[in-house]
Amino acid sequence: MSIPLTKKDFVSDQEVRWCPGCGDYAILSQVQKLFPEFGIKKENFLVVSGIGCSSRFPYYMNTYGFHSIHGRAPALAAGAKITNPNLSVWVITGDGDAMAIGGNHFIHLLRRNFDINILMFNNRIYGLTKGQYSPTSEPGKKTKSSPMGSLDYPFNPPSLALGAGATFVARSLDREQKHLHGVLQKAYEHKGTSYVEIYQNCNIFNNGAFSDLTERETKMETQLQLDHGQPMIFGKDKNKGLRLNGSQFEIIDIGSQFSKDDILVHNKKDKNLALLLSDLTYQPEFPKPLGVFYEELKPTYEELLINQIDNAKVNMPTANFDELIRSSHTWEIK
Amino acid sequence: MTQVKKQSEELDLVTIRFAGDSGDGMQLTGNQFTENSAIFGNDISTFPDFPAEIRAPAGSLAGVSSFQLQFSSKDIHTPGDILDVLVAMNPAALKVHLQDLKENGMLLVNTANYTPKNLKLAGYEQNPLEDGSLKAYRLIQVDMNKLVITIAKGIDLKPKIVTRSTNMFALGILFWLYEREPDSTIKFLNEKFAKKPEIVEVNTRALKAGINYGETVEIIRTTFRVPKATLKKGLYRNIMGNQATAYGVLAAAQKSGLEVFYGGYPITPASDVLHYLSAYKHFGVKTFQAEDEIAGIMSTIGASFAGDLAITATSGPGVALKTEAIGLATITELPLVIINVQRGGPSTGLPTKTEQSDLLQAMFSRNGDAPNPIIAPYSPGDCYYAAFEACRIALKYMMPVFLLTDGYLANGSEPWLIPSLSDMPEIPTRKVTNPNGFQPYTHDKDTLARDWAVPGTEGMEHRVGGLEKSDGDGNVCYDPMNHDQMTRLRHDKVEVIANDIESAVPFGEESGQLLILGWGSTYGAIRSAVELAIEEGLSVSHLHLRHINPFPANLGDVLLKFQKVIIPELNMGQLSMLIRSKYLVDAIAFNKIQGKPFTLHEIYNKIKELVEG
Ligand SMILES: Cc1ncc(C[n+]2csc(CCOP(=O)(O)OP(=O)(O)O)c2C)c(N)n1
Ligand code: SF4
Ligand SMILES: [Mg+2]
Numbered sequence: 001m002s003i004p005l006t007k008k009d010f011v012s013d014q015e016v017r018w019c020p021g022c023g024d025y026a027i028l029s030q031v032q033k034l035f036p037e038f039g040i041k042k043e044n045f046l047v048v049s050g051i052g053c054s055s056r057f058p059y060y061m062n063t064y065g066f067h068s069i070h071g072r073a074p075a076l077a078a079g080a081k082i083t084n085p086n087l088s089v090w091v092i093t094g095d096g097d098a099m100a101i102g103g104n105h106f107i108h109l110l111r112r113n114f115d116i117n118i119l120m121f122n123n124r125i126y127g128l129t130k131g132q133y134s135p136t137s138e139p140g141k142k143t144k145s146s147p148m149g150s151l152d153y154p155f156n157p158p159s160l161a162l163g164a165g166a167t168f169v170a171r172s173l174d175r176e177q178k179h180l181h182g183v184l185q186k187a188y189e190h191k192g193t194s195y196v197e198i199y200q201n202c203n204i205f206n207n208g209a210f211s212d213l214t215e216r217e218t219k220m221e222t223q224l225q226l227d228h229g230q231p232m233i234f235g236k237d238k239n240k241g242l243r244l245n246g247s248q249f250e251i252i253d254i255g256s257q258f259s260k261d262d263i264l265v266h267n268k269k270d271k272n273l274a275l276l277l278s279d280l281t282y283q284p285e286f287p288k289p290l291g292v293f294y295e296e297l298k299p300t301y302e303e304l305l306i307n308q309i310d311n312a313k314v315n316m317p318t319a320n321f322d323e324l325i326r327s328s329h330t331w332e333i334k
Numbered sequence: 335m336t337q338v339k340k341q342s343e344e345l346d347l348v349t350i351r352f353a354g355d356s357g358d359g360m361q362l363t364g365n366q367f368t369e370n371s372a373i374f375g376n377d378i379s380t381f382p383d384f385p386a387e388i389r390a391p392a393g394s395l396a397g398v399s400s401f402q403l404q405f406s407s408k409d410i411h412t413p414g415d416i417l418d419v420l421v422a423m424n425p426a427a428l429k430v431h432l433q434d435l436k437e438n439g440m441l442l443v444n445t446a447n448y449t450p451k452n453l454k455l456a457g458y459e460q461n462p463l464e465d466g467s468l469k470a471y472r473l474i475q476v477d478m479n480k481l482v483i484t485i486a487k488g489i490d491l492k493p494k495i496v497t498r499s500t501n502m503f504a505l506g507i508l509f510w511l512y513e514r515e516p517d518s519t520i521k522f523l524n525e526k527f528a529k530k531p532e533i534v535e536v537n538t539r540a541l542k543a544g545i546n547y548g549e550t551v552e553i554i555r556t557t558f559r560v561p562k563a564t565l566k567k568g569l570y571r572n573i574m575g576n577q578a579t580a581y582g583v584l585a586a587a588q589k590s591g592l593e594v595f596y597g598g599y600p601i602t603p604a605s606d607v608l609h610y611l612s613a614y615k616h617f618g619v620k621t622f623q624a625e626d627e628i629a630g631i632m633s634t635i636g637a638s639f640a641g642d643l644a645i646t647a648t649s650g651p652g653v654a655l656k657t658e659a660i661g662l663a664t665i666t667e668l669p670l671v672i673i674n675v676q677r678g679g680p681s682t683g684l685p686t687k688t689e690q691s692d693l694l695q696a697m698f699s700r701n702g703d704a705p706n707p708i709i710a711p712y713s714p715g716d717c718y719y720a721a722f723e724a725c726r727i728a729l730k731y732m733m734p735v736f737l738l739t740d741g742y743l744a745n746g747s748e749p750w751l752i753p754s755l756s757d758m759p760e761i762p763t764r765k766v767t768n769p770n771g772f773q774p775y776t777h778d779k780d781t782l783a784r785d786w787a788v789p790g791t792e793g794m795e796h797r798v799g800g801l802e803k804s805d806g807d808g809n810v811c812y813d814p815m816n817h818d819q820m821t822r823l824r825h826d827k828v829e830v831i832a833n834d835i836e837s838a839v840p841f842g843e844e845s846g847q848l849l850i851l852g853w854g855s856t857y858g859a860i861r862s863a864v865e866l867a868i869e870e871g872l873s874v875s876h877l878h879l880r881h882i883n884p885f886p887a888n889l890g891d892v893l894l895k896f897q898k899v900i901i902p903e904l905n906m907g908q909l910s911m912l913i914r915s916k917y918l919v920d921a922i923a924f925n926k927i928q929g930k931p932f933t934l935h936e937i938y939n940k941i942k943e944l945v946e947g
Binding site: 012014041042043044045046048051058059061062063064065066067068069072073074075076077078079080081082083084086087104105108305308309312313315316317318319321322324325326328329330331332333334 | 369372373375518562565566567568569570571572581584585588593595597614615616617618620622624625626628629630632633634635636637638639640641642644658659662666752753754755788789790791792793794795796797798799800801809810
């Protein structure tokens with residue numbers, strides 16, 4: 001038996017170069033802490049990224065890593081996973097990387113259901129290029145490239161992922177270390193593509209984008225913890241909850257009129273519910289769902305591929321190259 | 335009808351072309367004649383030409399599909415220029431192709447399709463079959479529809495289906511004309527339509543009816559024999575370029591002990607490479623049809639990093655999309671083969687037509703100084719060897735390599751002396767498993783290649799990426815001198831390959847008045863023209879480049895031995911530009927940009943003009 005790995009084993013010798021106070025540090029630390037818990041050998045991790053502040057991540061992980069080009073990490077990850085299905089593959093991406101330039105690869109990776117984990121650091125801004133609005137920035141956002149306010153309507157990331165056929169959709173926060181740890185653990189355990197949106201503070205170009213959700217004074221009112229089989233209760237006094245009125249959520253107070261039993265119980269296997277929950281992302285009067293929105297089990301791409309190859313090996317003629325190239329009409333010149 | 339007495343004559347070279355509407359089955363017919371000639375033992379060369387639209391309006395000029403074949407008792411390199419026989423199944427086919435038929439050549443038409451509507455679609459004001467404009471040809475007019483409907487009596491098929499066998503009728507006439515047995519086609523029909531016996535029956539009857547027709551019709555008084563060619567001894571098959579390319583890749587996998595990973599997105603005329611490879615799952619070949627060309631190449635970069643023999647194939651527009659990723663593969667020094675089956679450009683251009691206009695794209699399209707080796711096959715069968723060579727270079731030198739084929743090679747075919755895997759060299763890879771002293775960016779003294787430590791290998795965890803890397807440890811490095819050094823290293827890595835490839839040896843004299851320098855699919859036309867010119871005593875030699883980046887080490891010396899150098903290309907002078915700038919030679923560009931290959935006579939006439947003029 002080899003000595004169990006620790007967090008230290010996953011820290012590379014490269015100096016971390018994010019701005020002091022950047023939310024990326026906390027996520028890095030959580031991932032470095034988590035990896036040794038899986039019992040996987042260090043050489044079997046592959047961390048892949050695109051371009052962006054967030055995408056510097058692989059350099060800081062002492063695993064195999066690939067810092068690729070803007071938006072294209074999902075495709076690179078797919079190729080590596082096909083070549084070596086034993087690898088535990090992690091795609092690190094940003095809101096620009098995954099939803100703007102890489103939108104196409106992002107949705108196609110989800111629909112194919114490789115057993116790959118995507119961690120999208122959503123800071124609702126382009127960090128690396130110094131602060132332009134991103135596909136997740138709020139309408140009207142004033143940035144260097146939108147001095148009069150952005151005209152774009154944003155993507156709603158979990159809805160996009162669900163629409164693309166994702167089999168695991170979750171959300172967490174850089175500041176909630178324990179929560180993040182738990183969500184990443186579940187993402188790892190899910191066999192299939194796991195998509196985790198991580199709200200991440202860019203303290204330089206979009207400071208406080210999620211402060212409602214992270215500040216002690218407000219967070220109990222603004223966070224909605226999703227736990228499979230548990231009622232959707234929130235609030236400082238745990239006295240509020242969600243229930244469905246037709247196909248719309250409404251907030252009810254537990255007390256005289258309603259009891260805990262009136263509150264909707266989360267079911268991560270219900271895709272319609274997951275879609276309704278993700279719709280709360282931009283509704284100011286509702287708390288924001290965190291945790292696992294949705295999980296579905298179906299065969300992964302690489303399982304299906306391995307199956308096809310195995311079948312071909314059994315059902316096709318023996319793989320003899322010389323025979324193959326002689327298998328059409330041949331003639332002899334004497 | 336009474337039997338006419340026929341004579342038999344021997345010929346050494348014949349060129350025929352089947353042309354008709356896309357729905358007339360001309361490709362199939364041409365392939366059947368090809369197969370028959372190949373089995374008979376002729377040397378052959380083919381040129382299929384398809385319309386760009388899958389369903390161009392029936393009868394329109396845009397919908398004409400053709401298949402040209404030259405067969406010979408001699409060694410030939412081209413599908414021929416001037417036609418001995420033209421089969422024109424409809425007026426549009428006649429309109430497009432008549433110009434290539436020689437005087438007194440045979441013209442076979444299906445009169446049933448020469449309707450006022452079709453004539454108008456083809457732009458004929460009057461019916462050329464009736465206005466005397468075809469006097470210069472030996473015209474054979476047959477209402478093939480009527481004949482096949484007659485012979486199909488008793489078979490329960492709609493007339494519309496029955497008339498689809500007119501191509502077999504035409505094939506039958508040509509079989510008769512060239513004294514061929516129809517067995518291989520009958521066998522083919524039985525296999526292809528095994529589940530539809532009526533279709534087999536009607537096509538077989540049509541084929542035989544064509545043969546009988548030839549026997550009885552007055553106008554064919556002579557039939558022809560083209561004896562077997564004296565090809566090198568051995569076992570042969572017919573092969574098309576894309577198929578050979580796929581085989582070359584597979585052979586390289588066998589010889590390197592790797593598995594093939596192919597990532598790509600369909601595009602004409604490259605899709606067949608994907609189609610072929612996807613059928614070799616039992617060889618462990620993994621094909622990934624990605625969402626676009628960018629994902630196609632990115633997946634191969636992931637596969638290459640993880641240790642597979644990584645391949646992507648596309649055409650020019652696809653290479654344009656892959657360009658940023660090719661730069662990534664260049665800076666991460668990963669082995670990868672990018673196959674560009676070139677077609678007419680720019681933009682969507684002429685998707686089904688051939689061109690050589692992506693050479694400078696392969697040379698220069700990346701941002702930054704990012705040279706990549708370029709290899710080009712010269713015939714359909716040579717695609718096998720060139721693809722193998724591209725894999726060998728990629729794996730030995732750890733870098734992306736371009737293989738430039740084209741539509742003409744991809745879909746053209748020729749008899750192929752089937753190689754044995756044991757004749758191909760082993761391809762050692764740079765895979766390493768010993769972590770002692772391992773550094774990801776340490777470079778071999780001779781090849782300048784780095785080592786290949788793939789994920790899953792213990793103790794060799796490392797990171798690569800698109801940011802400049804420090805020579806040795808491979809960490810991100812912005813040091814000016816390191817960038818200078820790494821840029822030169824990437825340049826030199828390509829240059830050192832010149833020591834590892836064949837030197838340039840011209841065909842013909844080693845020095846003289848004129849050298850024709852070519853690359854890629856122009857080989858056949860150039861070589862045939864040069865052979866003809868040498869026979870006539872002209873001082874001309876031919877050099878054909880397989881390696882374009884780097885050039886063979888002695889190329890400069892060879893060029894200096896000739897008074898004039900001419901470079902025929904199917905582009906505006908791309909190799910010319912490279913040769914002129916590298917060797918300061920006043921090379922003459924000879925360009926054709928019509929989506930069609932050079933003909934032997936175009937090259938030949940140019941030779942005469944330059945040598946005699
Ligand atoms: C092809 C290409 N286009 C543009 C850029 C410039 N660029 C780098 S990162 C980036 C946006 C990154 O935003 P995001 O993905 O949200 O990452 P963050 O920096 O916020 O973590 C842009 C536009 C690039 N590197 N490559
Ligand atoms: S710019 Fe923003 S996202 Fe980038 S490192 Fe700085 S704080 Fe982090
Ligand atoms: Mg961002």
